[in-house]
Amino acid sequence: MDRRFGDDSRPYAKTHPWISFTFDTRPLNSVDWVRLGEALAKCDHIAYIALPPAVSADLHQLHMVKGVLASVQIEGNSLSEEQAMAHVEGNLRLPESQEYQQKEFDNVADACQLVTAEVYAGDELRLTTARIKQFNKMVLDGLPFKEDVVPGEIRTSDIVVGNVYKGPPAGDCEYLLDQLCDWLDQLLEDAMAAGPEWCRTMGVIRAVLAHLYLAWIHPFGDGNGRTARLIEFQLLLAAGFPTPACHLLANYYMKTRSRYYQILQETSQAEGYPVWRFASYAIQGLVEELHDTLDIIQRHQLGLAWVTLVGETHLGQTAATISRRRQLLLAIPPGGPEEFTPISGLSRIDPDIAVLYASKTPKTLTRDLNTLEQAGLIIRNNHGNAVRPRFEQLFTFLPIRRQPLPGSEKEMLASLAAVSTPNPAQ
Numbered sequence: 001m002d003r004r005f006g007d008d009s010r011p012y013a014k015t016h017p018w019i020s021f022t023f024d025t026r027p028l029n030s031v032d033w034v035r036l037g038e039a040l041a042k043c044d045h046i047a048y049i050a051l052p053p054a055v056s057a058d059l060h061q062l063h064m065v066k067g068v069l070a071s072v073q074i075e076g077n078s079l080s081e082e083q084a085m086a087h088v089e090g091n092l093r094l095p096e097s098q099e100y101q102q103k104e105f106d107n108v109a110d111a112c113q114l115v116t117a118e119v120y121a122g123d124e125l126r127l128t129t130a131r132i133k134q135f136n137k138m139v140l141d142g143l144p145f146k147e148d149v150v151p152g153e154i155r156t157s158d159i160v161v162g163n164v165y166k167g168p169p170a171g172d173c174e175y176l177l178d179q180l181c182d183w184l185d186q187l188l189e190d191a192m193a194a195g196p197e198w199c200r201t202m203g204v205i206r207a208v209l210a211h212l213y214l215a216w217i218h219p220f221g222d223g224n225g226r227t228a229r230l231i232e233f234q235l236l237l238a239a240g241f242p243t244p245a246c247h248l249l250a251n252y253y254m255k256t257r258s259r260y261y262q263i264l265q266e267t268s269q270a271e272g273y274p275v276w277r278f279a280s281y282a283i284q285g286l287v288e289e290l291h292d293t294l295d296i297i298q299r300h301q302l303g304l305a306w307v308t309l310v311g312e313t314h315l316g317q318t319a320a321t322i323s324r325r326r327q328l329l330l331a332i333p334p335g336g337p338e339e340f341t342p343i344s345g346l347s348r349i350d351p352d353i354a355v356l357y358a359s360k361t362p363k364t365l366t367r368d369l370n371t372l373e374q375a376g377l378i379i380r381n382n383h384g385n386a387v388r389p390r391f392e393q394l395f396t397f398l399p400i401r402r403q404p405l406p407g408s409e410k411e412m413l414a415s416l417a418a419v420s421t422p423n424p425a426q
Contacts, residue, residue, distance in 0.1 A: 003186060004305055005019075005021035005179045005182060005183045005186075006019070006020060006021050006179055007175070007179075009125050009173065010172050011168075011169045011171070011172055012168040012169055012172040012176065013170065015166075015169065016168045016216070016268075018267065018268045018273035018275075019021065019168065019213070019216055019217065020181070020214065020273075021175065021179055021183040022212075023187075023209055023275055023276075023279075024275075024276070025276075026276065028276055028279065028280060029280075030414040032154070032279070032280050032283055032284075035283050035284060035287045036201050036204060036283055037201075038287050038290075039079040039204060039283065039286050039287050039290060040197075040200055040201065041292075042204075042243070042245075042287070042290040042293075042294060043241050043242055043245050043290070044299065045294065046209065046242045046243075046245060046293065047242040049297055049301070051088050051300060051301070051400060052304070055300050055304075058301075058350060059244060059297065060243060060244060061088065061295065062248060062296075063241075063243070063244035063247045063248070063293070064109065064249050065081065065084050065085055065088055066081065066086075066113060066247065067112070067233075067246075067247025067248065067251055068079060068105060068108045068109045068247070068250075069105060069249045070251040070253065070255075070411065071108050071225075071226055071229045071230075071240045071254075071360075072101070072104045072105055072108055072226065072261070073125075073254050074225060074250075074253060074254050074257060075104075075225055075226060075278070077101050077104050078101065079101050079102070079103065079105060082138045083317040086111075087102055089107065100143055100144065103141075103142050103143055104139075104143060104413050105213075106402060107138055107141055107142070107226075108138075108139055108226055108230065108267075109133055111138045111230050112202070112230070112233060112247075114138075115230075115233060115234045115237055116237065116243060119238070120238055124183070125232065125234055125235075125237065125238035126181075126238075127181050127184055127185075127235060128176065128181050129178050129181055130345055131234075132177055132181075132214070132219075132227060132231060133152045133153070133154075134152065135226075135227045135230045135231065136151060136152050136220045136224075136227045136276075137151040137152025138152075139151075139223045139226040139227060139230070140152075140222060140223045142395050144160075144271045145221070145222045146222065146370070149220070149221030149222045150219055150308055150393045151223070152220075153220075154170065154173045154174050154177075154219050154220065155167075155173065155219060155220055155221040156170050157170055157179055157221075158170060159218055159221065160357070161218060161224075162261075163260070164264065164265065165264075165268065165365075167216075167217065167218035167219075167233065168216075168217060168382070173217055173218075173219035174219070176217045176219070177217065179422065180210065180213050180214070180217065184206050184209070184235075186201060187206050187209075188202065188206065190202075191260060192424045195364035199239075200239060200240065202239075202242065203235065203236065203238075203239025203240065204236070204282075204283065204286065205279060205319075206235050206239070207231075207232045207235035207236045207239070207284040208232065208249075208278065208279050208283075209235075209247075209275070209279070210228075210232060211229065211231060211234055211282075212264070212267060212275065212278050212279075214228035215264055216233055216267075216268060229249070229250045229253070232249060232250075233246050233247065235249070238250075240296075244293055245286075245290060247287035248285075248286060248290065248293065249282060249285060249289070249387035250263060251289055252282075252285030252286070252288065252289050253285070256285065258347075259322060260279070260281075262274040262305055263277055263278050263281050264278065302391070305315070306389070306391065306394060307330070309331055309393060309394070310326055310330060310377065313327070313375050313377060314375070315371055315372070315375060316371065319378070323377075324356050324368065325368045325371060325372060326370070327353065327356060328346065328353060328356070328365075328368055328375055329378065330373055330391065330412075331350055331352070331353050331387065332346070332349070332378070332387065332389055333349075333350050333388075334388075334389060334391065339388060339425075340380075340381045340386035340387060340388045341386055341388060342385060343369065343385055343386060343387060344385070346365060346369075347360075347365055348386075365370060369387065373387075376393060377389065377390055377393075378390055
């Protein structure tokens, strides 16, 4: 890259030398690069996982709610995840004095939906100063703010953030945003010239750098943090990452809020202005959040695989008998590998099962359980008086290991308790 960005003759160059529009990748260590590779692999995994439309829609909504909520919670919004989900579903009623919190949430959600719609429409998602202003105008729409704040307009006075960080001179902000967008374009061009894999890697780095630089420049009178996280969301989506993954960093920043602010402060105050520390922190967070996301997706896949296995197993001669045994099996709580359900309570485990066995003798339940056990679908405890589903059959491609199951499979079995599996007999 031959072009140099920035202007040493402008006031900001003396007051804010860390705004240099440079990034040296060498301080990133081997763990950072391994994590970047892992992030790319996990994003590919998420992008090509096949799920039923209803499950996929629920997961998209879950990640949107969590990401948008985290972005506004960082700024002090006190909505809970349950309240945010209820609001999205149209079931939340707050006192008038708290309605602005719903508006804050809606503003960020609307901006995310705008970007997502543009991706589906095939629009070019180049970051521009006008786009950054548009995001700021959207996040502040309809909210109370100070008299000197104009949504979507560059501030006209100096600003101090948290009584600690003083933003660059107001007169330099427009210029700095233009330089930032040009610099990010140049980083993308350089990455494209280096090859597709480097281009995807730089997609993460560009998004993180844009976030950091917007926080440094702090060009608006209010809403800079939410605007920065929207920019990050857009750049990740434009780089080809699946939508759920693009919401994850906001969630991580909220989870580690004190560290988030500490790292932002360090990058402009520590010796050498270590931009790489924020990049390393964000990369680690992305991988950790991707782990959690894949765990959720795998639980759903296991639930669906279990229903398929149950549906394909021969469980009797008549349709009524087969249906009853399948419903009984799917009603037994998944639990973990050491968690069993007493047989004495199975016929009353839920209302539907109670109805099925109300007119049956205890021998019917015994025969049903024997059939399920012979089919390899349940396991009894050592005393023979309690059972659990035999989910181990789902792990057909795991390396052969000694029993008992190692920790990762134990956790996977236990996680099925959170999955609501459809009943093929209904």
